[in-house]
Amino acid sequence: MEGKKDNGMDFVTSLCEEYRAHNYIDPSYYERWGVKRGLRNADGTGVLAGVTQIGNVLGYYVQDGERYPMDGKLIYRGINVEELIDGFMREGRFGFEETAYLLLFGALPDRTRLEEFKQALSDNHTLPKMFTEDMILKAPSPDVMNKLARSVLALYSYDDNPDDLSLANQLRQAIQLIARVPVIVAHAFAVKRHYYNDESLYLHRPQPGLSVAENFLYSVRHDNRFTEQEARLLDLCMVLHAEHGGGNNSAFACRVLSSSGTDMYSAVAAAVGSLKGPRHGGANKKVMEMFRYIESDVKDWKDDEEVKDYLGKILRKETGDRSGLIYGMGHAIYTLSDPRAVLLKKFARELAETKGMLDEFQLFEAVERLTPSVLADVKGDKKVVCANIDLYSGFVYKMMGIPEELYTPLFAMARVVGWCAHRLEEVGGSANRIIRPAYKAVAPLRPFVPLDQR
Numbered sequence: 397m398e399g400k401k402d403n404g405m406d407f408v409t410s411l412c413e414e415y416r417a418h419n420y421i422d423p424s425y426y427e428r429w430g431v432k433r434g435l436r437n438a439d440g441t442g443v444l445a446g447v448t449q450i451g452n453v454l455g456y457y458v459q460d461g462e463r464y465p466m467d468g469k470l471i472y473r474g475i476n477v478e479e480l481i482d483g484f485m486r487e488g489r490f491g492f493e494e495t496a497y498l499l500l501f502g503a504l505p506d507r508t509r510l511e512e513f514k515q516a517l518s519d520n521h522t523l524p525k526m527f528t529e530d531m532i533l534k535a536p537s538p539d540v541m542n543k544l545a546r547s548v549l550a551l552y553s554y555d556d557n558p559d560d561l562s563l564a565n566q567l568r569q570a571i572q573l574i575a576r577v578p579v580i581v582a583h584a585f586a587v588k589r590h591y592y593n594d595e596s597l598y599l600h601r602p603q604p605g606l607s608v609a610e611n612f613l614y615s616v617r618h619d620n621r622f623t624e625q626e627a628r629l630l631d632l633c634m635v636l637h638a639e640h641g642g643g644n645n646s647a648f649a650c651r652v653l654s655s656s657g658t659d660m661y662s663a664v665a666a667a668v669g670s671l672k673g674p675r676h677g678g679a680n681k682k683v684m685e686m687f688r689y690i691e692s693d694v695k696d697w698k699d700d701e702e703v704k705d706y707l708g709k710i711l712r713k714e715t716g717d718r719s720g721l722i723y724g725m726g727h728a729i730y731t732l733s734d735p736r737a738v739l740l741k742k743f744a745r746e747l748a749e750t751k752g753m754l755d756e757f758q759l760f761e762a763v764e765r766l767t768p769s770v771l772a773d774v775k776g777d778k779k780v781v782c783a784n785i786d787l788y789s790g791f792v793y794k795m796m797g798i799p800e801e802l803y804t805p806l807f808a809m810a811r812v813v814g815w816c817a818h819r820l821e822e823v824g825g826s827a828n829r830i831i832r833p834a835y836k837a838v839a840p841l842r843p844f845v846p847l848d849q850r
């Protein structure tokens with residue numbers, strides 16, 4: 397196909413017709429065969445696919461077989477995340493490292509353990525020799541998540557013992573990944589800006605003694621400067637993004653690959669690919685794109701009717717990216733509230749006040765407030781929907797001066813902890829089965845036709 401004037405697209409277009417003619421599946425089949433679309437039961441609850449001690453996400457309760465909405469709760473290893481955050485903030489500590497320890501090992505570290513763990517992260521953030529030159533500088537990608545997935549996979553080739561599934565070896569790999577992903581992201585971002593935005597190239601080395609959040613801000617800012625308030629807010633965001641149960645799309649992808657016995661890098665690279673999707677972690681970037689449409693097309697941001705009208709157009713695929721989705725709204729589990737969005741909204745309001753961005757904050761709030769009724773009007777949907785973590789995270793990052801290309805990668809830097817914890821639980825754990833659901837095959841049997849009779 398290469399070398400042709402139209403890049404072979406005429407041929408591809410004709411193949412699309414061929415594909416469509418033979419690949420339609422009647423949507424009624426899902427009900428007919430009792431297929432759990434998206435591995436979800438008819439009432440929207442998830443199909444039970446595993447047992448975990450790592451994270452718990454609560455968004456509704458079931459009584460007498462009925463599902464009732466409730467305020468969301470997020471639990472890490474039995475501890476409510478709000479309590480965890482309150483605990484390390486009150487004691488004036490950064491919390492991400494402590495949270496990573498808790499999620500990986502299942503217990504809060506004491507002072508000595510915490511210092512040892514922080515030292516282990518610091519000892520492991522250096523990328524292998526020539527890794528940046530060979531894997532990040534060469535073949536740059538316009539998308540940092542794409543580069544991250546490729547880099548995680550490439551770390552396999554730099555590991556002397558990549559396939560050993562012993563606990564000790566996998567813990568080493570997990571600690572290295574948690575330490576290195578932020579460095580890969582910072583370097584991939586610098587290279588992206590250099591190649592695609594014609595900016596100067598600078599690669600800062602992480603500094604010993606800084607927290608993961610501090611080091612990240614130090615690395616991505618050309619002058620290395622950041623404030624204490626910025627670092628603490630980024631640390632909080634990372635704690636909130638670190639884990640979300642075994643069933644979220646990226647953790648499940650990691651568990652699916654891990655159940656086959658493949659290596660750590662393959663499983664985590666798959667999770668990065670999953671998180672990039674706009675219905676999952678990629679929604680934080682999409683939220684900002686959506687608000688650019690809203691901000692330019694809605695004349696009076698304070699006019700609820702005009703905002704509602706515009707949200708209706710988004711749902712009807714008449715504007716925006718024409719996906720029909722209001723990004724940052726809705727969740728597979730949360731109903732009345734996502735506790736992470738509630739917390740981020742509080743910080744977003746405070747920051748908007750100090751930065752003189754209250755008008756924009758209020759527009760975000762209006763989208764949060766008006767989306768449920770617009771969804772009900774346009775789709776006739778009675779489902780209770782709330783803002784999810786992605787609605788306010790990007791706005792917080794924007795006010796901190798963090799570039800948009802880093803929003804989803806920041807999610808990955810934190811979530812790599814959850815992925816590693818889920819992998820460790822899957823490999824060598826008590827499940828001990830390859831994940832292998834069934835698909836109902838509906839194509840009728842037919843005979844092979846010789847080439848000259850087709």
Ligand SMILES: CC(=O)SCCNC(=O)CCNC(=O)[C@H](O)C(C)(C)COP(=O)(O)OP(=O)(O)OC[C@H]1O[C@@H](n2cnc3c(N)ncnc32)[C@H](O)[C@@H]1OP(=O)(O)O
Pocket residue numbers: 434440674675676677679711720721722723724725726727728729775777779781784785786
């Ligand atoms: C970190 C995270 O992953 S948080 C989620 C980030 N993603 C987003 O913000 C993208 C927008 N939201 C969504 O796409 C969805 O709400 C999801 C993917 C988060 C959850 O999906 P589901 O659990 O399948 O949603 P649900 O069961 O409520 O879907 C029911 C219907 O409502 C629609 N719906 C749900 N949320 C939205 C939304 N934000 N915008 C438009 N339609 C929506 C679904 O498309 C579906 O419509 P359909 O029956 O016509 O196909």
Ligand SMILES: O=C([O-])CC(=O)C(=O)O
Pocket residue numbers: 453639640641643644645676728729784785
């Ligand atoms: O749990 C989910 O489905 C998605 C989510 O919010 C997350 O992964 O943080």
